Amino acid sequence: xxxxxxxxxxxxxxxxxxxxxxxxxxxxxxxxxxxxxxxxxxxxxxxxxxxxxxxxxxxxxxxxxxxxxxxxxxxxxxxxxxxxxxxxxxxxxxxxxxxxxxxxxxxxxxxxxxxxxxxxxxxxxxxxxxxxxxxxxxxxxxxxxxxxxxxxxxxxxxxxxxxxxxxxxxxxxxxxxxxxxxxxxxxxxxxxxxxxx
Numbered sequence: 001x002x003x004x005x006x007x008x009x010x011x012x013x014x015x016x017x018x019x020x021x022x023x024x025x026x027x028x029x030x031x032x033x034x035x036x037x038x039x040x041x042x043x044x045x046x047x048x049x050x051x052x053x054x055x056x057x058x059x060x061x062x063x064x065x066x067x068x069x070x071x072x073x074x075x076x077x078x079x080x081x082x083x084x085x086x087x088x089x090x091x092x093x094x095x096x097x098x099x100x101x102x103x104x105x106x107x108x109x110x111x112x113x114x115x116x117x118x119x120x121x122x123x124x125x126x127x128x129x130x131x132x133x134x135x136x137x138x139x140x141x142x143x144x145x146x147x148x149x150x151x152x153x154x155x156x157x158x159x160x161x162x163x164x165x166x167x168x169x170x171x172x173x174x175x176x177x178x179x180x181x182x183x184x185x186x187x188x189x190x191x192x193x194x195x196x197x
Contacts, residue, residue, distance in 0.1 A: 018044055022055065023062035030066030030122050030147075031073060032085055037063065041151065045158045052155035060148040067126040067143045074130025082127045091124055098128055107134050108142050115146030122147075 015021065022044060026037040041059050045052045073081050086092040098120075102110075110125045129139050 019055070019058055023058050026059045026062035027066035027069070030063045030126050030143075031070035032123060034089065034121075036118055037151075038154070041154070042158065045155050046162065049159050052159045053152070056148075056151040056155040059151045060144065063122070063147040063151070064140060064143045067122070067129075067147070068136070068140065070123055070126025071130035071134070071136060071139055074127035075133065076130070078127075078131050082131070086124070086127070089121075091121070094120070095124055095128060098124075099131055102128060102132055104134060104138065107132070107139070111142050111146040115150045 018040070022037070022040050025033065025035065025040050029035065029037050037059055041055065045055055048055065073085075083092065086095050098106075098110075107125070107129050110120060110128070113119050114122045114125045126139075126143075
C-alpha cells in the first residue's frame with residue numbers, strides 16, 4: 001500500500017496542477033501524512049529547474065502552515081486526534097518518551113533533524129510542539145528556518161548538480177544530520193549563555 005501511495009504522489013509531479021499538489025502534500029506531511037514532500041518536490045524541480053526557487057518557497061510556506069496545523073492538533077486536540085494518528089503510525093511510544101523531557105532547545109534540534117533528514121518525522125515534531133506548548137511565533141520562526149533551508153538547499157543542489165546530488169545526499173545523510181544538529185546545538189548554547197549574562 002505504501003509503495004502505491006508513493007507512486008501516486010510521484011505521478012502528481014507531471015500534472016498541470018502539480019504546484020497545488022505540492023502545497024497540499026507539504027501541508028499534510030507536516031501534520032498527518034506519511035509520504036515526504038520530497039517524493040513530489042524533487043521530480044518537479046528537475047522538470048522545471050528555472051522554477052526551483054518558486055517551488056522551494058511554495059513547499060516551505062505550505063509545510064510551515066501544515067506545521068501550524070500540527071501544532072494546533074497537539075495543543076488543542078492531543079487526546080482526540082493526535083494520539084490516534086501517532087498510534088496509527090506506530091509512533092506513540094516514541095512520542096510519549098520525547099514528551100517527557102522536551103523543551104524549546106529540543107524542539108529546535110528536532111525541527112532541524114526532521115527538516116533535513118525526516119528524523120523524527122516532521123508531523124511528530126509539530127504535534128509535540130503543540131503538546132508541550134511551544135510559543136507559536138517561536139515555532140513558526142524555527143519551522144520556517146528549518147523547512148525553508150531544506151527545500152531551498154535541495155532546490156539549489158538539484159539546479160546545480162541534477163540527479164547526481166541525490167545519491168550523494170543518500171550516502172552522506174548521517175553526516176548532514178550530525179553537522180546540522182551540532183550547529184543548532186552550538187547556536188542554542190550560545191543563545192542560552194548570552195541570556196545569562
